[in-house]
Amino acid sequence: SCVHPDRPEPLDLHLGMFLPTLLNQATPEQMERFFTPAWNLRIIGTYAQTEMGHGTHLRGLETTATFDPSTQEFVLHSPTISSIKWWPGGLGKTSNHAIVLAQLHTQGRCHGLHAFIVPIRDMDTHVPLPGVVVGDIGPKFGFSEVDNGFLKLEHVRIPLDNMLMKFAKVEPDGTYVKPPSAKLTYGMVFIRSMIVGQSALALAKSCTIAIRYSAVRHQSELRPGEPEPQILNYQTQQHKLFPVLAAAYAFTFVGQYMKDTYRRISGDIHAGDYSQLPELHALSAGLKAFTTWAANAAIEVCRMSCGGHGYSRSSALPDIYVEFTPTCTYEGENTVMMLQTASRYLVKSYRQASVGQRLQGSVSYLSEAAAQRLRPRPVSGGAAPLSTQDLLSLVHLYQRRAASLVELAAKSIQQELQRGRSQEEAWNHSSIDLVRASDAHCHFVVVKLFVDKLEQVDDAAVKAVLSTLALLYALKGLADNSGDFLQAGLLTVPQATRVSARIKELLEELRPDAVALVDAFDLNDRKLNSVLGRYDGNVYEHLYEWARQSPLNATEVHESFHKYLKPLRSRL
Ligand SMILES: CC/C=C\C/C=C\C/C=C\C/C=C\CC/C=C/C(=O)SCCNC(=O)CCNC(=O)[C@H](O)C(C)(C)COP(=O)(O)OP(=O)(O)OC[C@H]1O[C@@H](n2cnc3c(N)ncnc32)[C@H](O)[C@@H]1OP(=O)(O)O
Numbered sequence: 001s002c003v004h005p006d007r008p009e010p011l012d013l014h015l016g017m018f019l020p021t022l023l024n025q026a027t028p029e030q031m032e033r034f035f036t037p038a039w040n041l042r043i044i045g046t047y048a049q050t051e052m053g054h055g056t057h058l059r060g061l062e063t064t065a066t067f068d069p070s071t072q073e074f075v076l077h078s079p080t081i082s083s084i085k086w087w088p089g090g091l092g093k094t095s096n097h098a099i100v101l102a103q104l105h106t107q108g109r110c111h112g113l114h115a116f117i118v119p120i121r122d123m124d125t126h127v128p129l130p131g132v133v134v135g136d137i138g139p140k141f142g143f144s145e146v147d148n149g150f151l152k153l154e155h156v157r158i159p160l161d162n163m164l165m166k167f168a169k170v171e172p173d174g175t176y177v178k179p180p181s182a183k184l185t186y187g188m189v190f191i192r193s194m195i196v197g198q199s200a201l202a203l204a205k206s207c208t209i210a211i212r213y214s215a216v217r218h219q220s221e222l223r224p225g226e227p228e229p230q231i232l233n234y235q236t237q238q239h240k241l242f243p244v245l246a247a248a249y250a251f252t253f254v255g256q257y258m259k260d261t262y263r264r265i266s267g268d269i270h271a272g273d274y275s276q277l278p279e280l281h282a283l284s285a286g287l288k289a290f291t292t293w294a295a296n297a298a299i300e301v302c303r304m305s306c307g308g309h310g311y312s313r314s315s316a317l318p319d320i321y322v323e324f325t326p327t328c329t330y331e332g333e334n335t336v337m338m339l340q341t342a343s344r345y346l347v348k349s350y351r352q353a354s355v356g357q358r359l360q361g362s363v364s365y366l367s368e369a370a371a372q373r374l375r376p377r378p379v380s381g382g383a384a385p386l387s388t389q390d391l392l393s394l395v396h397l398y399q400r401r402a403a404s405l406v407e408l409a410a411k412s413i414q415q416e417l418q419r420g421r422s423q424e425e426a427w428n429h430s431s432i433d434l435v436r437a438s439d440a441h442c443h444f445v446v447v448k449l450f451v452d453k454l455e456q457v458d459d460a461a462v463k464a465v466l467s468t469l470a471l472l473y474a475l476k477g478l479a480d481n482s483g484d485f486l487q488a489g490l491l492t493v494p495q496a497t498r499v500s501a502r503i504k505e506l507l508e509e510l511r512p513d514a515v516a517l518v519d520a521f522d523l524n525d526r527k528l529n530s531v532l533g534r535y536d537g538n539v540y541e542h543l544y545e546w547a548r549q550s551p552l553n554a555t556e557v558h559e560s561f562h563k564y565l566k567p568l569r570s571r572l
């Protein structure tokens with residue numbers, strides 16, 4: 001199709017959120033009525049949760065859905081300017097339905113946020129329905145292919161059966177039936193889990209382009225009188241790109257793990273077992289934030305490592321950045337997600353471990369740390385010996401760093417409380433530490449999953465090069481966050497010096513395999529859409545060809561000469 005396979009599209013929300021939300025929250029009757037026509041694109045939907053005044057604070061959303069038992073309808077209304085739905089993808093001009101998140105009012109009481117299917121345009125004429133004011137929010141940083149829209153509802157009536165009632169219900173007399181768990185209506189866990197894989201893909205594309213280009217670009221002089229070397233031979237270029245390459249592999253494995261975990265736990269939830277939902281929420285929120293922040297920064301490293309041509313859209317790197325960067329904001333703003341993981345999971349788990357509870361899942365290390373705290377500390381108290389070759393010891397180092405930062409955050413809250421601050425103030429005055437704790441927890445999870453994956457690799461040569469990448473990922477993270485490890489007494493200054501030296505050795509070791517490692521992502525030229533990242537490396541001819549195609553070159557003398565320059569000259 002003319003649409004590029006990876007560009008944002010107006011149907012992303014229909015495919016990525018409208019259909020999955022129906023699958024997760026519709027009754028069988030609603031599936032019949034809505035899913036089938038939506039699957040056939042007769043119904044085109046979006047997910048309208050965010051409002052002009054609120055995106056993060058869901059409990060602050062103002063759109064109301066008031067049940068009218070006399071007509072068996074809900075009345076959907078936008079009571080204020082700030083309650084206008086704002087941002088939903090595909091809302092402006094594409095969708096004819098929206099899943100609207102609104103505060104449910106029935107029998108004079110508010111029962112919080114629930115999901116309602118609201119028709120917004122006529123199915124045949126596509127004209128907005130009565131009471132519906134809808135349109136596009138205007139040009140954005142990117143996503144120009146997507147009509148992110150606004151939606152103002154003026155006492156719009158929908159049938160009782162348009163409330164998604166798989167979990168919560170409203171009876172015909174207006175009685176509200178609670179869901180088995182209030183957390184089931186939050187949603188977003190699916191897409192956050194998927195975004196982890198999107199981070200991996202963005203990294204794989206960016207480092208494929210930058211490393212291939214660095215293999216064909218010759219520049220400057222390494223040894224006097226010799227030909228200009230490949231820029232990939234410069235240590236600084238390797239230091240920029242090989243950690244990104246390692247992260248691309250790391251996040252690929254984490255993305256697979258996140259998808260598998262989502263599938264497993266959502267299966268349990270569908271079977272009525274909600275026990276793992278907190279772990280899934282914490283993991284998806286934290287890893288979504290961790291991987292998107294890391295990938296966002298790494299795409300820019302790749303672009304800048306390609307010099308001027310990296311700034312050309314022919315490289316594809318500007319577009320990759322522009323399309324990826326909103327992942328740090330949407331589906332849960334990253335700082336808020338990191339705080340969720342810390343406050344709703346890590347600190348809670350720390351407190352449970354501190355009273356001897358055996359923890360499971362990704363926080364089981366907090367039980368080990370709690371037991372450690374009860375044992376007499378070794379007199380030396382110094383950092384354990386550091387192996388820059390042994391991956392398992394590095395995993396343990398990351399685990400201890402995470403445990404240390406979770407403890408530091410929990411103790412900060414305790415200290416703030418002892419100073420007489422309220423619970424809320426104590427948490428707010430510890431939120432920098434809470435974000436650091438989440439970041440360290442996610443970093444440990446990523447390193448651990450990378451090393452765990454190696455155990456599944458049978459081919460010795462592949463295992464060897466992946467182990468080198470895992471070492472580089474772990475040691476580079478240790479160097480970048482050496483302050484945490486030093487502060488926690490897990491690293492000494494001489495050891496930090498050894499880490500830097502080892503990183504240089506690993507860059508040299510990876511150099512011969514770098515191009516093969518990006519080729520292994522198997523991203524064809526159409527998917528990459530990059531002149532610099534072409535598989536055949538024939539950059540310059542295609543760069544010139546690409547420029548020649550520029551619309552500005554349609555004529556030798558652009559109309560602007562006659563319209564502006566010539567008249568300007570005559571006035572000077
Ligand atoms: C098929 C395609 C697949 C892949 C393609 C990928 C992409 C392409 C497709 C689509 C994507 C394209 C474009 C993106 C479009 C973007 C869409 C959006 O942005 S949708 C809007 C997103 N908005 C948010 O995420 C809002 C963020 N805010 C919140 O989630 C809440 O406000 C917050 C959790 C921060 C606070 O809520 P609050 O009610 O105050 O809860 P509290 O912190 O008190 O916690 C209460 C309780 O609930 C638990 N909990 C919170 N959230 C969840 C959850 N999501 N799931 C489960 N549980 C949750 C929390 O842990 C706590 O539990 P305890 O009481 O502690 O036990």
Ligand SMILES: Cc1cc2nc3c(=O)[nH]c(=O)nc-3n(C[C@H](O)[C@H](O)[C@H](O)COP(=O)(O)OP(=O)(O)OC[C@H]3O[C@@H](n4cnc5c(N)ncnc54)[C@H](O)[C@@H]3O)c2cc1C
Nearest residue numbers: 047048049050054055056087088089326329330331333335
């Ligand atoms: C490209 C794009 C597509 C989108 N598509 C959709 C869509 O399809 N459907 C939809 O419903 N929404 C969509 N959104 C909206 C998106 O979900 C929200 O922008 C996002 O949830 C962040 O909320 P906000 O914009 O209100 O930012 P805010 O929450 O106002 O964030 C602003 C700042 O406040 C900080 N902050 C907020 N709360 C806290 C807190 N409790 N503690 C500490 N700091 C805090 C944040 O960290 C951030 O630095 C989209 C947004 C974008 C950019």
